Amino acid sequence: MKIHEYQAKELLRSYKVAVPRGGAARIPEEAERIAAELGGRVVIKAQIHAGGRGKGGGIKVAENAQEAGQMARQIIGMNLVTHQTGPEGQKVKLVWVEAASEVTREFYLGITLDRAQGKLVVMASQEGGVEIEEVAAHSPEKILRETVEPDVGLQPFQAMRLAFGLGLKDKAVRQAASLIVNLYQAYVAIDCSLAEINPLALTRQGEIMALDAKIDLDDNALFRHADLLALRDTDEEEELEMEASKYRLNYIKLKGTIGCMVNGAGLAMATMDIIKLAGAEPANFLDVGGGANAETVENGFRILLSDPSVKAILINIFGGIVRCDRVAEGVIQARKNLKVQVPVVVRLAGTNAELAGQMLEQSGLSFAVGKGLKDAAEKVVTASRQSK
Amino acid sequence: MSVLIDENTKVLVQGLTGREGSFHAQQMKEYGTSIVGGVTPLKGGQEVDGVPVFNTVRDAVAATGASASIIFVPPAFAADSIIEAADAGLELVVCISEGIPVADMVKVRQYLQPRSTRLIGPNCPGVISPGKSKMGIMPGFIHRPGRVGVISRSGTLTYEVVGQLSERGIGQSTCIGIGGDPIIGTQFLDAIKLFKQDPDTDAVVMIGEIGGSAEEEAAAYIRRGYDKPVIGFIAGRTAPPGRRMGHAGAIIAEGKGTADDKITALKKAGIRVCESPAEIGERVAEAVS
Numbered sequence: 001m002k003i004h005e006y007q008a009k010e011l012l013r014s015y016k017v018a019v020p021r022g023g024a025a026r027i028p029e030e031a032e033r034i035a036a037e038l039g040g041r042v043v044i045k046a047q048i049h050a051g052g053r054g055k056g057g058g059i060k061v062a063e064n065a066q067e068a069g070q071m072a073r074q075i076i077g078m079n080l081v082t083h084q085t086g087p088e089g090q091k092v093k094l095v096w097v098e099a100a101s102e103v104t105r106e107f108y109l110g111i112t113l114d115r116a117q118g119k120l121v122v123m124a125s126q127e128g129g130v131e132i133e134e135v136a137a138h139s140p141e142k143i144l145r146e147t148v149e150p151d152v153g154l155q156p157f158q159a160m161r162l163a164f165g166l167g168l169k170d171k172a173v174r175q176a177a178s179l180i181v182n183l184y185q186a187y188v189a190i191d192c193s194l195a196e197i198n199p200l201a202l203t204r205q206g207e208i209m210a211l212d213a214k215i216d217l218d219d220n221a222l223f224r225h226a227d228l229l230a231l232r233d234t235d236e237e238e239e240l241e242m243e244a245s246k247y248r249l250n251y252i253k254l255k256g257t258i259g260c261m262v263n264g265a266g267l268a269m270a271t272m273d274i275i276k277l278a279g280a281e282p283a284n285f286l287d288v289g290g291g292a293n294a295e296t297v298e299n300g301f302r303i304l305l306s307d308p309s310v311k312a313i314l315i316n317i318f319g320g321i322v323r324c325d326r327v328a329e330g331v332i333q334a335r336k337n338l339k340v341q342v343p344v345v346v347r348l349a350g351t352n353a354e355l356a357g358q359m360l361e362q363s364g365l366s367f368a369v370g371k372g373l374k375d376a377a378e379k380v381v382t383a384s385r386q387s388k
Numbered sequence: 389m390s391v392l393i394d395e396n397t398k399v400l401v402q403g404l405t406g407r408e409g410s411f412h413a414q415q416m417k418e419y420g421t422s423i424v425g426g427v428t429p430l431k432g433g434q435e436v437d438g439v440p441v442f443n444t445v446r447d448a449v450a451a452t453g454a455s456a457s458i459i460f461v462p463p464a465f466a467a468d469s470i471i472e473a474a475d476a477g478l479e480l481v482v483c484i485s486e487g488i489p490v491a492d493m494v495k496v497r498q499y500l501q502p503r504s505t506r507l508i509g510p511n512c513p514g515v516i517s518p519g520k521s522k523m524g525i526m527p528g529f530i531h532r533p534g535r536v537g538v539i540s541r542s543g544t545l546t547y548e549v550v551g552q553l554s555e556r557g558i559g560q561s562t563c564i565g566i567g568g569d570p571i572i573g574t575q576f577l578d579a580i581k582l583f584k585q586d587p588d589t590d591a592v593v594m595i596g597e598i599g600g601s602a603e604e605e606a607a608a609y610i611r612r613g614y615d616k617p618v619i620g621f622i623a624g625r626t627a628p629p630g631r632r633m634g635h636a637g638a639i640i641a642e643g644k645g646t647a648d649d650k651i652t653a654l655k656k657a658g659i660r661v662c663e664s665p666a667e668i669g670e671r672v673a674e675a676v677s
Contacts, residue, residue: 113494115570116602118493118494191489191491221491264545266595269597269633277663290525320547
């Protein structure tokens with residue numbers, strides 16, 4: 001689960017990670033009031049999940065409270081387009097107003113899982129404030145890494161080594177090291193899957209401070225953090241994806257025209273791939289899961305049909321524990337209950353596939369039946385071209 | 389022969405008294421798996437369809453001589469179950485449970501490192517040596533005994549591939565579903581090594597997907613010399629970066645773990661990479677003919 005910068009900063013503050021003083025505002029007047037309280041220069045930051053906000057005009061500096069109010073007025077309600085939002089952008093509902101810092105140096109600090117080792121890794125770099133992916137790609141030696149041994153956790157000497165590696169001196173070394181340890185403690189305590197501070201700043205006053213904060217939480221661990229569930233912002237989620245999650249369907253909207261419904265994530269990806277090989281683009285990823293039945297299939301249909309860009313539907317189910325006749329029942333039922341105006345190609349294999357085929361044939365409804373993966377993909381692509 | 393399991397493997401079911409556990413225990417028994425006991429704390433002494441239930445894995449091992457266990461417990465308790473199985477000295481643990489927190493798996497992995505217990509999964513369909521034994525949730529009837537090994541990160545896509553093989557009369561020595569999570573007990577590399585040592589496996593099918601670098605690591609090993617043909621497929625060419633495609637591990641993060649990167653690495657290692665998931669059976673047939 002992704003959370004906003006202001007939520008991340010408030011969380012981190014409670015773990016003694018130094019962040020600038022600030023507050024969140026939903027209306028310009030509130031932003032102005034916060035700026036007046038903070039006094040002096042402030043930064044107004046649009047709160048959306050996507051990165052690249054600065055370049056899109058979502059981050060502005062104000063010299064005084066009045067100016068802060070004006071800038072908040074421009075940002076709140078704007079449709080912010082960044083390289084991560086896609087061309088449709090994301091509407092800004094809230095800004096974070098914080099005291100501006102006089103920065104002398106910017107660093108990168110991040111914690112995530114190193115999958116190959118199965119251990120957490122803390123990364124730091126002198127190349128802060130820029131896209132860290134670029135640094136990683138072009139000069140990986142500029143990223144310092146400390147692997148955390150699960151038995152003992154991140155050790156103070158490791159944090160210190162990173163701080164020295166950043167070229168810090170005197171009290172800034174101690175400050176940076178303790179910030180790193182505190183960030184690690186927050187990471188573990190709230191079950192993050194990613195924690196990034198970019199930039200981590202050294203201010204003119206010699207303080208080390210997190211000027212930005214990006215935290216992703218491990219969805220699988222949310223059951224033990226009931227308090228963190230409140231941080232979910234459903235406005236950031238695709239409407240159909242949310243609807244699908246209510247039915248325990250795993251749906252991701254894509255840009256193509258072929259709606260597909262598949263059981264299992266791997267097979268769903270493979271089905272998307274073969275649609276592309278057949279000359280079209282998938283409209284979505286939809287995994288109806290291992291326990292697909294008539295009801296899940298009908299719900300899946302409903303989701304696919306609410307996407308206006310879908311020109312044809314491919315259902316690909318490999319029955320294991322799931323019986324194909326049950327799936328066929330669902331397909332027939334959905335076809336009767338819902339107004340399905342686009343062509344539907346069905347490919348069922350595995351348990352009771354033959355019986356399911358007979359049921360579809362005898363239903364009197366028009367289905368194209370795919371014999372195997374390739375045939376099904378070709379049929380649905382052809383059908384999509386004939387459909388309006 | 390086969391790898392990991394055969395007709396002599398004595399299997400415990402952790403979580404036998406649950407809905408999933410009891411259903412799949414029955415299915416496995418019907419396939420011919422030797423299910424010798426179940427484990428559910430506080431339900432020791434009961435029976436489920438004639439299978440005795442024990443309070444702890446240690447009790448179950450002492451009473452039955454089991455060497456393997458399959459886990460069907462809710463994700464919040466699954467890490468504990470894996471560690472308990474390893475603590476009791478089991479050789480093989482297959483964890484089906486989906487949704488285990490990553491932090492729990494970091495600890496599990498650390499615990500298992502110095503021990504000889506092999507973990508398959510979590511979040512996997514399990515292992516089957518066709519005609520001998522099934523420790524998993526896959527439909528047994530689509531498999532045929534034979535000489536091709538299958539390794540895969542996914543469930544139904546594996547069934548698809550096995551279906552294509554069996555349809556052509558190509559049987560399987562063992563099929564291993566290694567699981568779709570970021571941290572799993574047995575990687576492609578480990579499984580590739582197992583099949584290398586099996587005299588009754590003639591060729592290996594490796595079905596990968598986007599995310600991580602496990603396919604690349606296996607490819608690097610194969611590149612240094614592997615005396616059996618390997619046929620590969622990578623799912624997720626059309627997946628957008630930053631979106632998790634169902635499996636917790638299937639995400640293109642920071643531009644790494646893309647299907648194209650993996651396909652390039654596999655090809656360099658001499659692996660016959662299938663462009664389409666529909667041609668895997670055909671390509672295996674060419675390789676073993």
